[in-house]
Amino acid sequence: MLSEWAAAHERGVVVAGPMWDGDRWAEAVAAFCRASGWPLLAEPCSQLRRELDGVVVTDHHDLLLRTAWADAEPPDAVLRIGGAPTCKPLRLWIERHRPAFAFVDPASTWTDASFSVSLHLTIGPEAVTDVARTLLSPDSGWAQRWADADARAAAAVDGLLDAEPLLEASVARQLGRSLPAGHALYVSNSMPVRDVDSYLRARAEPLAVHANRGASGIDGVISAATGVAASGTPTTVLVGDLAFRHDLGGLVGAFDTVPATHGGSGDLDLTVVVVDNGGGTIFSFLPAYGVIDSEAFERLLTTPPGRSSSQLASGLAAAMGFEHLHIGSCDELHALLAAPGSNRGVRVITIDIDADANRDQHRRLADAVAAAVRGAESRSQ
Ligand SMILES: Cc1ncc(C[n+]2csc(CCOP(=O)(O)OP(=O)(O)O)c2C)c(N)n1
Ligand SMILES: [Mg+2]
Known part of the structure; x- marks a missing residue:
């Protein structure tokens, strides 16, 4: 049929x-x-x-x-x-x-x-x-x-991203460029899964990309990524700042590593990349943004946390002994992700993102692509 x-x-x-x-x-x-x-x-x-x-x-x-x-x-x-x-x-x-x-x-x-x-x-x-x-x-x-x-x-995306500082679209594009063959990428719900869909390109080397789409929950993200890493596959998880703090307990689980007797490698290779944009920024891509009073929008929807993910991660790193790196450029991200097999254990990479600049860049990326394909449709219709 x-x-x-x-x-x-x-x-x-x-x-x-x-x-x-x-x-x-x-x-x-x-x-x-x-x-x-x-x-x-x-x-x-x-x-x-x-x-x-x-x-x-x-x-x-x-x-x-x-x-x-x-x-x-x-x-x-x-x-x-x-x-x-x-x-x-x-x-x-x-x-x-x-x-x-x-x-x-x-x-x-x-x-x-x-x-x-x-x-x-x-x-x-x-x-x-x-x-x-x-x-x-x-x-x-x-x-x-x-x-x-x-x-x-x-070409339009590259023209724009290559000329601008590191924001979330570049992070997603860079993960596809830098992660070695045979790695897994686990993406959180909210903007990470969308940015990876928009900006991570087809590649020749295999990269397993996983998410729990379900009901779009932002809970249990680090725990789920730990499960992927426990299969023995070096794993990087891309997570927003709210989802990161929803599952800090997952870091403890990751740090305790899964012993070989329980089907794990006994030694996880897990990298947590946190895009720290000051709360739930996905809501500012919705029609309600700019319509609802901005103070109420921030308090009820964005819910900005009191302290940054870097502050949280550095405190936890000191207490638990994992590695914490705070970075601000594609080159730094590439250097950390691209070295194969060098990072057994748990490490957390935090990246500060200006939410307004990020939202504006997403809009300009969409405009740039629309301009790039204007007039390119079939003439035969
Ligand atoms: C368990 C759970 N609680 C609340 C929500 C509603 N929710 C959807 S996206 C989101 C914000 C997530 O913020 P963050 O992880 O920082 O990602 P960003 O929106 O900044 O990309 C919230 C609270 C949800 N999806 N799942
Ligand atoms: Mg966020």
Whole structure:
């Protein structure tokens, strides 16, 4: 059934949402994309934002899908695998254009909050590979236009980030550039998972990227990352300042390390990167920001903590004996993350972020990408 469905659509996209076992799907998804001529819009937590031979894997669809370009290039069809995508502009784009929508959902989760799915399939990767064998790639230029737009977006993002001091978008981009092959990245809910979706690029070397999307909780983040590290994989966790203080007890657990008799390596390799922006800044990206009285907004939504994450981390480091580093540049972050195998144990890296500058930079990044793809849509329509 999927074969006929896919053959009937030229302008499709494959969407990959969060999947712990996304590796299992890589070959099947790549084969399907090559055979259909559809681009792959994969969030990092799907494990599929990686270089795949002959496949257009977008890095910046979160930014592209906010632009007029994306509405001038509407999709006929969406094939989704994995959990509900993190990317809100993607959900809105699908809701606006209502493409045919196949959901490959072998565990029958039926996660489709906006009732977009028109074909539900409980098939696995082998069946998707079989479907790919039946398709003949139409040479529509569709995937190439996505590749071109994504390249323009990347150039716009780099032009801006390379010229400015370290803020949250650069931190997310740098994690993808610096973490060695075979590492794991665990991302907290709130802005970290969104910034990683927007700015961490496909790479050739494997990097496992995990999050507990669930109900978007900001609790238990350090504990969950410790669980990943306890499997023996060197792990870096990107966490906001509120989520960090919600789970300081997790640091104690990490520091106590999991003994080999309980399935752990006996010696964790865990790096906690805290973006310290003075509270819950995600709320200032919502429509209520600028409408509600600013003092009430800060007190009730941002909830700025009384002391900085650096102060907290340095006190705890002295008490517990882990390493604490307070940094302010991409170069410093790279130097700390890139050295493979040199950091067994627990260390906390804190980065001060000016929340106003960060919000303004996010807006300018979106504007820069919109300008970069203006007029790049297909002329044949
Ligand atoms: C357990 C829990 N409590 C409260 C919330 C509501 N909440 C969502 S995002 C957020 C702010 C998180 O702040 P921070 O970790 O500093 O990340 P930032 O928004 O600055 O990126 C809060 C309180 C939640 N999602 N989960
Ligand atoms: Mg914060």
